[in-house]
Amino acid sequence: xxxxxxxxxxxxxxxxxxxxxxxxxxxxxxxxxxxxxxxxxxxxxxxxxxxxxxxxxxxxxxxxxxxxxxxxxxxxxxxxxxxxxxxxxxxxx
Numbered sequence: 001x002x003x004x005x006x007x008x009x010x011x012x013x014x015x016x017x018x019x020x021x022x023x024x025x026x027x028x029x030x031x032x033x034x035x036x037x038x039x040x041x042x043x044x045x046x047x048x049x050x051x052x053x054x055x056x057x058x059x060x061x062x063x064x065x066x067x068x069x070x071x072x073x074x075x076x077x078x079x080x081x082x083x084x085x086x087x088x089x090x091x092x093x
Contacts, residue, residue: 054061
């Protein structure tokens with residue numbers, strides 16, 4: 001009977017394959033955690049930079065915010081209620 005010999009040889013191979021998969025999963029998780037920490041650090045730096053800009057030039061920030069709001073408002077389609085209430089005063093879209 002050669003079957004028990006094949007099983008004995010296959011068990012260490014399967015064990016090694018399972019250990020490699022587990023090790024790979026651990027490395028992937030550790031790598032994901034470090035990249036998440038890097039992304040969080042980058043977001044914090046962006047927030048600090050934005051706060052610095054707001055403190056240095058609050059008027060410029062306000063003007064940019066109003067301009068961005070205007071552009072977004074122009075891109076959003078008008079509603080039926082707006083068309084009824086504003087009528088001919090509304091800008092054609």
